[in-house]
Structures are given as C-alpha cells and as structure tokens.
Amino acid sequence: MSIRRTVQRFAEWRQHGDVLVLATVYETMGSTYSKAGHRSLIAANGDYQGLVSGGCLEGDLAERASRIRETRQAAAITYDLRDEADDLWGLGVGCNGLIRVFLQPLVPEQDYEPFAAIARRLMGTERAAVATVIEPGGSPLALGSTLIRTADSSESWDLDAAGAERLAGGCDEALRSGDSRYVDDDSGAGILYSVLAPVPRLLVLGAGPDAVPLVRMAAEVGWLVTVADHRPAYIDRGGFEAAERVATIDPPALGREIDLETFDAVIVMSHHLATDRTYLAQLATIGAGYVGVLGPPARKARLLEEVGAVGEKLRPRLKGPVGLDIGADSPESIAVSILAELQAGRSGAVAESPAD
Template structure:
C-alpha cells in the first residue's frame, strides 16, 4: 500500500473511493516482494502491480467487489490450473484486499509521509485496519541518495535513469553554466558548488551512492577522497584505466589509505559493452544495485538458487 502512497493521496484529494490489494506473504518464488500493491478507484482506474500480470485481473475484480460494499478479504494464489488465476513461477502469495477508507488518521499520516518521500510504517490487520497484531507491517524508507559529480552529458543520462529507479539524485558542479536545472529535469537538486566541500559537509550512509563523472583531477580527486571518507556505500569514478591510475596516484598524494582506495569503484559500472551515455548509465545503476543487494552482477542463468532473495 505504501508504495502507491502518491497515487492514493492524489485519488483521495479527488474524492475517489479506493480499494487496495497488498501482498502480505510470499512462499517460494514470486515476481514481487511483500508490500507490493495494486489499487483500483471507483472510476475503474488501476495503479500498481502484484504479480507482473499473472493474477492482476482477478485482483482488480476483488477490489471492485470491496468497492461495491463487500468485506475485506485475504486471497491466496499458487500455481493454479488453466481454469483459475495462478502464478507461473511456482510460488504462493497471500494478498489482502481492503478499502482505504478504513484507515484512521494516524495510519493515513503514514501514507502522507510515504507520499512525501519520508520514512513510513503501517501495520494492518486481516480487515485492512491498523492494529497492534498485524498480518503485515509495511515499511518504506526515504529515497536513497545518488550524487552525480560533474554536470556532463553522461550525468544527464544517469540522472534520468537513477530517478526512475527510485533514487533522489543531486547533481553537483562548480560550473554554473553547466549545472542548470533545465539540463537535469529529473534531479531532486542541482547544486553549484565545489563537490569536495559539498560532500564533506554532509553525512552519508551505506544506502547512498556518489558517482564522479568529471575529468578534472584538480576538482575530482578531492571530491573522491571526501566521498571515500564520508561513509557512502558506493563511490565510483568514470574514466579509462589510465585515468584511474592517475587518480589513484593523486589520491595517494592527498593521503588516501590503501583501504580507502580499495573502496573506489573505477572504472565505474558493470561490463555491459555499451559506450553511449544511456548505456553507461545502465551499467552504473546496475553496479550500484548489485553492491547494495550484495549480488554478483552475473547473468541469472549462471547463478544458482532463487532469483529473488
């Protein structure tokens, strides 16, 4: 439910009644994780997804039943047969169907927090109401931060893709001519400042990523060192292997330790073969996600075990 908070807030502001299907349990392999949601309003609009298409039609019908006055219910979907909706991937899921109208004011406040990009938690019972003995506890966190250092064309592509992937993107460049919001419409913020100073003045966490895309050692090297020492979970720098070697020498001259240098991901991104800005953006975001989830970055066909951890 919380993953559709922005849509729920918009539809509520329009005066629409809304039913939501929320994935509350997964056994085995399933397309999506607990918390995935599908919403239907009283005009027939649909938003979100539970299974990637396997059971959506049935869930829409269940939501319409609730909107017509029916009670909240729990639906279970397994493999099924050709006469009934079911999952193709072999797992089993439990989905709670409920009317958003049953949420009380504190619960709706959590929806508003999620819609505003803030941390939010919502505990729901089998009737869809908030309770202390829930069948599911939904949690969302603020969007992960991704900083693009260098207002270059590769940064434009990275900003657009990362924003679609759920990151709050900030572009930082000391050159006012290039660091213009019009060039980066998908960015949460565009900052005109020396990147090293801006990075050093902020707190960073394992969820944050900093990508240095410039080609100016004088500005990029201090920014990389500030990022390595700031605690961001991912620090990458774009450039050739020759550029990387020069950067390592420059970083060492500034006092970077061996452990700090080992945390620098350069050349940046996974080996996907493309060189266009858009292809490079895919390679960078893919590496960031692999690092965050502790994944290998290998083709799934070469990785044993479940697809979804």
C-alpha cells in the first residue's frame, strides 16, 4: 500500500477525532516484508493502512494497538520469526526474519503529532529526516520524542533545545546517506533515524487513450500525477479521475503554467512531433530524475536533432523507448513497463530497458 494512500487515509480518520496508532518499523534482521523507517496507521476500529508485514502480523498489531489507545503509552514490540517453530506466536508465518515495531498513540489533543507533520513532509517536495526515541535508556530523552529536520529547518515534539541538538547530527547523516537506521548511543538510548522521501510526482504530457492506464496505475501505486495536453477534446474525453491535476495547456506555455522542477519523472507522449519537440526543449534543464519520450529510438534521435543545441543537455538522460523490455504490446502492458522502470529507478534497482 502506498505512502500516498496512508496519508489520505490519515486525513480521513483524523476527522473523527479518535485516537490513532502509528506503527513504525525500527529494526529488522533477516527476511522481512518491510524495513526500518516503514510506517503504517491503525484506526480505532482496528482497520489499518500500510502493511508492516504481508498481512500476517497486522491482526496482532491491531490488538496491541487497542491497548496503546487505552493507555496512551507508546510501546516497542519484537516479532522474532526466524525459528522454524514460529507457531509459538500462533502465527506460523515462516518469514524467517525479526522485526521490531514501535507503537505510538496519535491523539487529537496534540493534533495527531508527530505524524501530522510527517504527512505534511511526505506530501511536500523536500526530503526530510526524522529522529524517534524508541528507548530512552539512561538519557533524559522522553519515549517517543521526535525531531524532524530538513537541510534548513527543524521541528520537534517532547524535546528541549539540548535534546533537539543531540538528535540533529543523526538526522543530518540520514539526509546525507539516504539510509534509515536504528542506533544505540552511549547512554543506552535507542533512536531511529529515518528518511522521509516525498510522494513521487509524475508529469504525463499527452492525454491520448494510451495515457489513461498509465495515469490510473501510477496513481494506484502512489504517484501524484499531472496530465497536460493542448487538445481540449482529449482532456474532455475523461479517464483521468485518478490524476491530481488535469490541464489544457498550449505547449509553448508549459513551463509557465506548470512548475516543472517539482516532478520526479516526465513522460512525453503526445504522439505529435512538433508538440513533443516543444515539450523537450523546455525539459532539457529540469532536475527530474527521469525524462522519457514514447516511440522508437529513431524518433527520439530525430527529436533531439530538431530541438537543436538545447537537446544536447537532454541527450545523455532522455529515455526512449520508455519502459522495461517485457514485450509490452497494449496500452495497459506499456503502462506496466513504464511504471516498473520508474520504480526500479527510485529504488536503485538494476532493470533491463529496451535497447536505444
């Protein structure tokens, strides 16, 4: 389940004024479904959004969360499933891993902090790091106290100035490395330092029929999608209800109408050479990690040549054909191939694309 869906569900649940529980994975060993820094939410009725496991631990977590809501006291839980005899838990899941989870009450009197701030960061555009005190040990830090830090700002809960300063270095290191880790410091305090990567944003330039499944599937897996096209008939035909924004824009005005620097990926798919050329000229210098154009290698080469000198800035990183080589031969399977390539790029996985 996507981070975007978790944030959306949080916005819905908090309207009821009930105590929620935030479940945060803070340490794992062996084979586990999620890793340190993964978060899910548990509602007052036991419903949950976001999976800590593949569904095998969620029932037990929901029961434990009910006690967290009653006591309003955070607690850490360890599930050690490395033993073949993990029926000891009554679960028999056979995952062969250890997972430690921190359960933390989110109360309306505190405006559901610190998760409300975490949600705001996730829906923003700037990376942040979070320090969460899981075990105070012999330190003056309070259980569950939290620091959220970006490159130029900080906000904290249940921390004095000295406590925030103490956690700032670990947050800065997490921002530099991009890794989440659980640390035991010299005083015995156990602290999770985790990275908040904003929900990814995708810009689809072209609203033809083949864009419909791409937009729908991208939204389903958690991307915030914007669709733009210069042809009102294409926009008016519909099919883009899952998009965050749908706009009719004259191609030369794209950079004025849309902040291109806010996107992690851009797919150019208007199927119109002159329009694609106009788009690519404006995309040459943006910082998006992925820029792709639909069509065969020869089409990409022609577009880059026609764009002229500005195209040289785009040439080394323009993808075309787009998507992984899975034998895609329909709008739906092409959408799958594109999303698989986007996901591989975000996770740093090595994937095979069609030859340029």
